[in-house]
Amino acid sequence: MQAFESITEMGHEQVVFCHDKATGLKAIIAIHDTTLGPALGGTRMWDYANSDAALFDVLRLSRGMTYKAACAGLNLGGGKAVIIGDAKKMKSEALFRAFGRFVNSLGGRYITAEDVNIGVSDIEQVAAETNYVTGVTSRPGGSGDPSPVTAWGVFFGIKATVKQRLGKDSLRGLKVAVQGIGNVGSHLCEYLHQEGAQLIVSDIDQEKLKLMASKYSAKIVEGPAIYSTECDVFAPCALGAIINDETIPMFKFSVIAGGANNQLLDENKHGKILKDKNILYAPDYVINAGGLINVYNELRGYNAEVARKQAEGIYKTLLTVYSEADRLAISTLAASNAVAERRINTVKAVTGFKHTYDNQSWIRR
Ligand code: NAD
Numbered sequence: 001m002q003a004f005e006s007i008t009e010m011g012h013e014q015v016v017f018c019h020d021k022a023t024g025l026k027a028i029i030a031i032h033d034t035t036l037g038p039a040l041g042g043t044r045m046w047d048y049a050n051s052d053a054a055l056f057d058v059l060r061l062s063r064g065m066t067y068k069a070a071c072a073g074l075n076l077g078g079g080k081a082v083i084i085g086d087a088k089k090m091k092s093e094a095l096f097r098a099f100g101r102f103v104n105s106l107g108g109r110y111i112t113a114e115d116v117n118i119g120v121s122d123i124e125q126v127a128a129e130t131n132y133v134t135g136v137t138s139r140p141g142g143s144g145d146p147s148p149v150t151a152w153g154v155f156f157g158i159k160a161t162v163k164q165r166l167g168k169d170s171l172r173g174l175k176v177a178v179q180g181i182g183n184v185g186s187h188l189c190e191y192l193h194q195e196g197a198q199l200i201v202s203d204i205d206q207e208k209l210k211l212m213a214s215k216y217s218a219k220i221v222e223g224p225a226i227y228s229t230e231c232d233v234f235a236p237c238a239l240g241a242i243i244n245d246e247t248i249p250m251f252k253f254s255v256i257a258g259g260a261n262n263q264l265l266d267e268n269k270h271g272k273i274l275k276d277k278n279i280l281y282a283p284d285y286v287i288n289a290g291g292l293i294n295v296y297n298e299l300r301g302y303n304a305e306v307a308r309k310q311a312e313g314i315y316k317t318l319l320t321v322y323s324e325a326d327r328l329a330i331s332t333l334a335a336s337n338a339v340a341e342r343r344i345n346t347v348k349a350v351t352g353f354k355h356t357y358d359n360q361s362w363i364r365r
Contacts, residue, residue: 003055010059016106020098024090025083027099028054030062031110032078035348038108039079040134040295041065042115043099043126045087058082064285065292070340071317072289074296079110087117093125100129108132113295134295143298143307146291151187153290153311154259157282158192158233160318161257165280166232172196175231177221177253180238181208184259184288188237189216202226203238224250233257241265243281248273257282264333271331282318283336289314 007015013034018027028051031039041062048054058080066078083090083099103112103126113135114123120137127133136142158176162168176192177200178185189199189212199218202225203209212218221229227242228250235258236242243256244265256263256279263284264270274281290311297307317339325335 006055006059010063012059012062014109015055015059016102018099018102020095023092023095023098024085025095025098026051026085027081027083027102028058029081029102029106029110030058030079031106032059032062032080033066033344034077034109035344036070037075037077038111038132039065039077040069040111040113040292040299041078041080042113042135043081043083043118043123044115045083045085045091045117045122047086048082048084051084054082054084066344067337067340068285068289068292069296070343071286071321071336072293073313073317073343074292076292076296080115081110081112083118091122096122096125097129100126100133103132104130106132111299134298141298141302143294143302143304145183146294147183148187149294149304149307149311150259150288150290151184151191152308153293153314154184154188154235154237154257154287155191155195156312156315157287157318158235158255158257160315161255161280161282161287161322162233164319164322165255170195171233173198174233175200175229176233176235177202177226177229177231178235178237179203179226179242179258180236180260181205181212182237185235185237186212188235188259189218192216197233200226200229200231228252236260236263243270243274245270248277251277251279254278255280255282257287258284259288260284261288267333268331271333275325275331280322281332283321283333286317286321286336287314289317 012032014031016029062078062080069076111132123135127136174197176197179202181201181203193216199216201212201218202221209220227247231253233255234253237259240262243263261284293310294307321336321339325332
């Protein structure tokens, strides 16, 4: 991969290659866009086949964070970091502290958090070297597990999508199929049940399914049967890439609204097919922004109620996205990208070239 060509094509401001000989740390920090605020995004640890694959991943993920924050109305830019290596073998306090020093060297342009293979205890070690960290539980005001707020935002996103597609204000009596009863899916089931929705659930973990059946009278379906279930709403809350050439022909629902990341195998192709089939798709990064909203609130002094209230704003954001999709006759994902880009460009015009935020004011001491 030609590094500068890729960075230029994807519009990144800064990409930092980090190497520490003593610990073997090899990491890449990508700052995509800081027009709206400091670039926030988690650190992922992965045994990439080569440095090109790591660079491609961090460029793609950090750009995604720019769009997510912009659409959610947050004053945050997009960033992400990857540490290259086997998380089972390479983790050490020294490695994470070395990484923390690189994060600190960016002076707050990039703020990190947990991501795939990086847990709270790892981030605590990063935080020994830098304040530019979120998701740290040992400091006062930590926001803790984001899943309840993510699920709360997904719940309001489902309500918005149902309002738009089915013209209903309530989910009472509607059949909602939830794929994945993990951190997000289990909270979502609780909120849906409270609203009076009928639940259909699928997971690879039978214990989780039994719990949903006993608590919420949920109907259990096995494996791929979830894709052909007769229901009003499909809420993917497990895996990515589950909307693809194989699954779309099975769909019998007209609303897809769930918390999983990267639901479309091919964003352009499958986004368009859903549009043509009149299936309303809630763009994943818009509907699952509750987790980011939660850590954003940590930066401002965490209050769980404020974070939940802000996550409810996903309802209005999605209605804006749907009206934009109708107006321009484009897929909902293309519309959310347009909404995000418009906000960034508007703020860019106001602030002249780039942001004028004071880095230090973002960080709790
Ligand atoms: P999780 O690991 O707690 O839950 C995932 C669940 O999916 C598990 O119960 C797992 O058994 C199940 N699962 C795995 N393979 C499956 C399959 N083939 N069929 C059905 N179920 C299967 O993860 P989570 O934190 O709940 O996150 C779920 C999704 O939401 C992920 O895509 C994640 O990236 C996204 N997300 C999560 C948050 C958050 O706050 N946790 C925020 C934004 C996005």
